[in-house]
Amino acid sequence: MAQKLPKTPASNSSLQQHQAETEAVFRSIADGVIATDEFGKITRMNPVALKILGFKEDEVIGQWFPQKIVAFNNDHKQLSLIDRPMARAYLTGQPVQEKICYRRADGKIIPVQVSVSPILLNGKPLGAIEIFRDITLEEEVDRMKSEFISLASHQLRTPLSSVKTYSHMLIDGYMGELTAAQRESLQTIISATDRMNELISTLLNITRIESGAVQVSPRILDSHKVASDIMEELALQANNKNITVSLKSIGNGNPRIKTDRLILKEVLTNLLSNAIKYTPDDGKVSIIIEARSKDMQFTVSDTGWGIPEYVQDQIFSKFFRAHNIAHRETNGTGLGLYLVKGLLEEIGGKIWFTSDEHKGTSFHFTIPRSR
């Protein structure tokens, strides 16, 4: 059995040493730290927290945390007490991580990333500890990046429209008859402008997703008809590689679903276009739509090159392209699946896939019926 240490000057000094070390650690943390007691009163704030919020230590210690440090959501509306991360950590007993805004001592509202955990001693909650950092700069960089992409995309579209219109006028003979070689060159210009337009649309959509500006307009639609229309649009791409594309609807649920038509179309177009693009000549691509009671499941399968196992966890990352297809198909941007996943999340959908390298890939996604 362990013996209790006698209270000697030596043990006191080691306790003091331990306390000094703990204090030094607390003061050295590079993020802001606020500790509260069981009554929500601030017991400690490290120098970084004081600096971020612009307070002096004696202004905050002993003060009721929700009143002293007022929290807002991203739209700068004051958070109700029960919606504050610390209250939610207490209500659930779990750590809470969230982006919110705090009002500084000078009244300025700043965005912060907070992480709150209840402090437990032998299972008894003694208070909470909150770690936070000022993300003003990160938010500003994100906003500028989105603005730049949006502006650049709009500015690129205008000249492209002129290029496409005049190319069509030339090909239609408005400026005189053309030779076969001239017509062929113009076709190449037109398909290049189409590709550029697609890329700009993708960039614009990604900007909308990342800035939370996606407009979702659900309405009842026939999923089979949507898929069939997309097949028609991509028929030329499939025919050029002699790829057979099939469409089948199964399941006992209603084949009609209330969802956003443009989002479903964008998702299916991306997946079908990828399937055709990454399948060798004479291959097969299929779309199966399963109508179920709570959702609708779409499966786009191909007999393509497949996704190597070691890169499968990166497939929905922005700008990611697997090496086995990057050298075969140089037109991809690595944005399609990132966009697809983001769009599906906007309508409450989920996406996953199964793939065997050299055999093919199946992408499955679901769209819920009630949103």
Next chain:
Amino acid sequence: MSEDHASLYQKVVRITNVYLGPAADRFVTRQVQNHLHKPAEELSVGDLEKLIDWIRVAVSMLTEDTEIIEEYTTQLRRLIKVADKHSS
């Protein structure tokens, strides 16, 4: 589930109702489920001490009035004393 357990939960809700109004039922249910990991109706006297600890910190985020918090938790603690009296 016995009637005693159900009535203990109801007593906790009744006391909480004085302080949290219509949110009382939902508040207590969530506290029991999240911290005691059981259905609210199965709340027993043995759970009360832990439940009161969590209620105390949760309510501390809703009011800075420590007297109210003490009064509320004292009311809840009386339920433990009443149960102890009955069992002895």
